[in-house]
Amino acid sequence: MKNKYVDFISDEHFLNCVANLHNAYLKAKNNITKKNFYSNKVDTIKLTFDARFNEIDEENLIQAEILRQIDKSINNSIGTFHEQILGGIQGFQIGNFSGFDIKANDDTMFAEIKNKHNTMSSGLAEAVFQKLARFADDNKKANCYLVQILAKKSFNNKWEGIINGKEYTHSRVFKISGDKFYALLSGQEDAFLKLYKNLPIVVKDYLNSIEKSDSVKANSAIDELKVETETSKRTILDQITFENYSYYLGFDEL
Structure with a gap:
């Protein structure tokens, strides 16, 4: 049906x-x-x-x-x-206070979700990066994401930069906008638009x-x-x- x-x-x-x-x-x-x-x-x-x-x-x-x-x-x-x-979405589950907000059932993806792009202090951003990097290190096939549902632009980029004076980078830690993350999980580029319209x-x-x-x-x-x-x-x-x-x-x- x-x-x-x-x-x-x-x-x-x-x-x-x-x-x-x-x-x-x-x-x-x-x-x-x-x-x-x-x-x-x-x-x-x-x-x-x-x-x-x-x-x-x-x-x-x-x-x-x-x-x-x-x-x-x-x-x-x-x-x-x-x-x-x-x-x-089939193949994914919420964290229920397990240290992540969303993950793939096969542990190939972990994500932290923030509703707006400007809701994190530098201290929180540092802690989130470190947490996602640990998930990536513990799960060798996993990509890990900081999701900004309402971002200033549409993007899916490796998260790298200087936070609190320290340089952070990881090959499988990313920052991603809400539209791109909905598309990634659903396999539909317009999934976020469909959500909004309905x-x-x-x-x-x-x-x-x-x-x-x-x-x-x-x-x-x-x-x-x-x-x-x-x-x-x-x-x-x-x-x-x-x-x-x-x-x-x-x-x-x-």
Whole structure:
């Protein structure tokens, strides 16, 4: 039976990958409380500049910051989505915390996947190169790849260069763009384009197949902060600063 969406993974697998990503969206959006919002220290210095320079009132500013935190969480899940899609191609599998993101079943290919080209520090790049080189050394027939799903150009090149002052090169360690990697695993040059063009269809079919739910709760962080400011008489930004940095010299007097 012919697939409805793409021909390099099954329709069932494609739908499952979309379902997993949808669940990640729901989890990220589900009731950002004040405690969740504070889980990473809030940069109220930057928020002060944002409010004044962009002429945004404090409540809208905090709402935008909450949405930014949600978006950051979702970006991590997008990389997982690509891993799961690629792991559904015949002959390949995902790593499941085995030190690689994707590998060939016959150990002739190992890959580390990054969603965007600029998400690695020099320290992380060095660690990834060393890890891929070890996979190549331990598997003499394996080519190993750093995959940049959203790269600045289309390429498949040997990874060589100076990282943190050290020169790195290996005959079977490569950097590759997302389109080239999809083509490599699927055997189809336009596999990434097919994925893109069919995403709206798959998502629509998935959403039509599930029951609509009210499981996503409204974000309560703003309301919690408003209650605090009514008592403290602080501005919202001052309240956030006090609750995050009251242990700094003089900040307990805000």
